[in-house]
Structures are given as structure tokens and as C-alpha cells.
Amino acid sequence: MDKLPSTEHSSLYNDIENMSTQEILQSINQEDAKVALAVQQCLPQIAVLVDAVAERMKHGGRLFYIGSGTSGRLGVVDASECPPTFGVSDELVVGVIAGGDGAIRKAVEFAEDDTEKAWEDLEAYSIGSLDSIVGLAASGSTPYVLGGIQKAREEGLLTGAITCSPGSKIGQACEYAIEVAVGPEFITGSTRMKSGTAQKMVLNMLSTSVMIKLGRIRGNKMVDMQLSNQKLEFRGARMIMAELNISEEEARSLLKTHGSVRAVLAQAKK
Numbered sequence: 001m002d003k004l005p006s007t008e009h010s011s012l013y014n015d016i017e018n019m020s021t022q023e024i025l026q027s028i029n030q031e032d033a034k035v036a037l038a039v040q041q042c043l044p045q046i047a048v049l050v051d052a053v054a055e056r057m058k059h060g061g062r063l064f065y066i067g068s069g070t071s072g073r074l075g076v077v078d079a080s081e082c083p084p085t086f087g088v089s090d091e092l093v094v095g096v097i098a099g100g101d102g103a104i105r106k107a108v109e110f111a112e113d114d115t116e117k118a119w120e121d122l123e124a125y126s127i128g129s130l131d132s133i134v135g136l137a138a139s140g141s142t143p144y145v146l147g148g149i150q151k152a153r154e155e156g157l158l159t160g161a162i163t164c165s166p167g168s169k170i171g172q173a174c175e176y177a178i179e180v181a182v183g184p185e186f187i188t189g190s191t192r193m194k195s196g197t198a199q200k201m202v203l204n205m206l207s208t209s210v211m212i213k214l215g216r217i218r219g220n221k222m223v224d225m226q227l228s229n230q231k232l233e234f235r236g237a238r239m240i241m242a243e244l245n246i247s248e249e250e251a252r253s254l255l256k257t258h259g260s261v262r263a264v265l266a267q268a269k270k
Contacts, residue, residue: 005139005165007191009184016187028193031186035197038180039205046205049160049176053132053206054213056158061130063093063210064122066148068112070192071136071162071199072097073104078203084232086216087224087260093207096121098144111144118148132158134206138195140168140179149173162202164195178202223262227255236261244268 013019013027053063065075076095083090098117099108111117122133133152135145140163150173153159160176161168171177180198185191211217216224227233233252239261240251254264 003167005141005168006181006183007138007164007185007195008189011184011186011188013186028186031183031194032197035180035182035194035201038182039198039201042178042180042202045176045178046202046209049134049178050206050209050213052158052176053134053160054210056130056132057092057210057214059130061128061132061158062091062125063207064125064127064131064133065093065095065136065203066097066118066122066133066145067095067136068098068103068142068144069107070196071138071142071145074196074199074203075134075136076104078200078207082207082211084226084228085222086211087226087262088211088216091125094125098142113143115143115147116151118144119151122148122152127152127155127157129156132160134160134162135170135174136162136199136203137168137170138164138191138199140165140170142170146170146173162199162206164191164198218262218265221261223265224260227260240264 016024057063065079067075076097079093079095082088082093097103099111102108103111133149135149137145146169149159149161149170153174159174160178161170161174162178163170164180164182166179166181168179171179180202182194182198185193185195221239223239225232227236233255236255237248237251240254241248243265258264258267
């Protein structure tokens with residue numbers, strides 16, 4: 001029998017149903033406090049993955065996340081936030097979830113158990129040698145993700161993994177393993193908790209750092225963000241006001257004319 005993943009180890013707490021509300025919250029918070037420290041231990045591995053992915057993307061590659069359940073949803077969320085934040089195509093970072101887009105809202109039974117389906121799903125995107133595949137699996141053993149990573153590596157793609165189970169099958173199958181040792185969940189096996197938080201933190205680091213490497217940030221500002229609502233239009237105007245020392249009315253007019261903060265600032269330099 002396979003070794004039990006650390007994410008399935010019994011909770012450090014017992015008789016949870018008899019706890020007061022305050023005790024429940026304090027206990028969850030105590031466990032959550034361990035997550036950032038666990039991620040910190042993985043920074044060297046994350047850095048290597050960032051540089052490897054960014055280098056391929058500079059030459060036309062894309063970044064794909066594959067996962068199921070909570071892990072898959074986190075990948076979809078991170079990918080979907082790249083276009084509005086960094087002004088990139090929605091085809092540059094892609095989240096692929098076992099069971100298809102319907103699984104984002106509702107669980108699809110046994111979708112994660114198919115070892116060949118992930119590669120089939122990736123082939124729908126005309127996957128190529130410059131693309132990078134990062135598998136997301138708290139347990140590090142999800143068949144959908146494991147099969148996809150193994151096939152992607154066979155085909156010469158860059159492969160990475162974000163898991164919360166050190167020594168996992170998926171970590172061993174890929175080139176760049178990030179294994180965040182968060183320990184047992186507050187509720188045994190509920191990996192939407194600490195494991196999900198850890199994966200979200202690593203995904204934030206990965207996509208943000210890659211986009212910085214690709215030149216999508218200036219100073220500390222999202223100069224390429226999509227101006228899709230009033231809040232973002234005002235944020236863009238504030239950036240321009242600060243950079244060019246002009247009024248809000250002038251900044252908004254320039255933003256409307258040129259379409260992005262970066263374009264306005266580039267025009268102002270001419």
C-alpha cells in the first residue's frame with residue numbers, strides 16, 4: 001500500500017465538535033500561521049522554477065496549470081487574474097481542471113482518477129515544446145496530474161509541481177518540485193485549508209514573479225492592467241497624475257486616448 005500523504009495525517013486537534021467558536025477560530029488561526037513559514041522554506045525552489053518558466057515564456061512559451069478539485073480551482077483563479085492584472089492574453093497563462101470548466105463550481109466524480117485525460121486536455125491547446133506545465137496536487141499523488149506531468153516531461157516540456165506532501169510521486173515525476181510541508185490539516189484531510197492557502201501563496205509568487213521578469217510591471221505599478229471598471233480607471237489615472245504631475249482630468253483624458261498607463265507614459269517621454 002502506498003505511503004499515506006502527509007496531507008492525510010490525523011489532525012493535531014481532537015473533539016473539535018465540542019470546541020467553542022473562539023477555540024475553533026484560534027486553532028484554525030494557529031495552523032494558518034504555519035503556512036507562510038513553510039512556504040518560506042521553499043523560496044529557493046520557487047525561484048528556480050520562476051526563472052525557468054520566465055526564460056521559456058520570453059521565447060514564446062506559455063504557462064499551464066493542471067489540477068483537480070481545490071488545487072485545480074486555484075490554478076484557474078491564478079491564470080484568470082493574469083490578463084486583468086498584467087494586460088496579457090488569456091492564452092498566456094492557462095488553468096486546466098480535471099472534469100472541465102464545470103468542475104470549477106461542482107465536483108465531477110472520478111475526474112481526477114484518469115491518468116491520460118490531462119494530456120488530452122493540454123493537447124486541445126496545441127501544446128508545444130516551449131510551454132511549461134505545473135501540476136497542482138496537495139497530496140502529490142492525484143492520477144490526473146501525475147499522468148499529465150509524466151507525459152509532458154516525456155514530450156520535453158518544462159514540468160513543475162506545487163504540492164504539500166514532501167517526497168510525493170508528482171514531485172519525483174517533475175523537474176521542479178515545490179513541496180510545502182504544511183503538516184496535518186485542522187480537519188483531517190481537508191486540504192482546502194492550509195494546503196490550499198499554501199498553494200495559493202506559491203501561485204501568487206510564481207505568476208507575479210514571472211510577469212515582473214517579462215516586464216509587465218514598472219516601478220511597483222501595474223502599468224499594463226486592463227481598465228475594466230471605474231476603480232481601475234481611477235487607479236490608472238492616479239499613476240499618471242503622480243508620474244506626470246498633472247490633474248486628474250488631464251490624466252483621465254490621456255488614459256482614454258492611449259488606452260493604458262504604459263502607453264500614456266511612453267507617449268509622454270517622446
